[in-house]
Structures are given as C-alpha cells and as structure tokens.
Amino acid sequence: MGFLWTLIVGLIVGAIAKLLMPGKDPGGIIVTMLLGVAGALLAGFVGRALGFYSDPGQAPGIIASIIGAMVLLLLYRLFVGRRTTVQ
Secondary structure, three states: OHHHHHHHHHHHHHHHHHHHOOOOOOOOHHHHHHHHHHHHHHHHHHHHHHOOOOOOOOOOOHHHHHHHHHHHHHHHHHHHOOOOOOO
16 A cells, blocks of 8 residues: 555655746656656655665655655756757
C-alpha cells in the first residue's frame, strides 16, 4: 500500500514542483508529473537509507517528495535543456 501511496502523492507533487519552479521545461506536464513520481520514490529511498522511515511500508511525506521532485526537475532541466538541434 505504501508504494501505491507514493505514486499518488508523486503525481500531485509533480504538479506542485512545476508551480514552485516556474520556467520553460523541455517536457510537458506529463514529464513533470513523472518526475514527481520519481521524486517521491527518490525521497522514499533516501529517507529509508538515512533511517527516517523505520517501517518498510511507510511512504515519504509531501514535503520530502516535493524536494525530491524539485531536485530531479532541476537535473532534468540541466541535462535535457542543453540539447540543441543542428540545422
């Protein structure tokens, strides 16, 4: 159940991260929401590795998920945004 909760929170977090980090994204809203899901998964992984979540089924919170999504969105903008087309 924790994994399902992480996915649901991640979809909402992706939209919130997009609102908190305005700007031109190389991807659309779907990519931003997928980054939100990945950010929630990242927050859960890092939180468990650091010992914040003692119960294996415990999912990351909204704040941790937003921070994870914003980090991934920043990295996405740095790497994907640099691609240029050759004309």
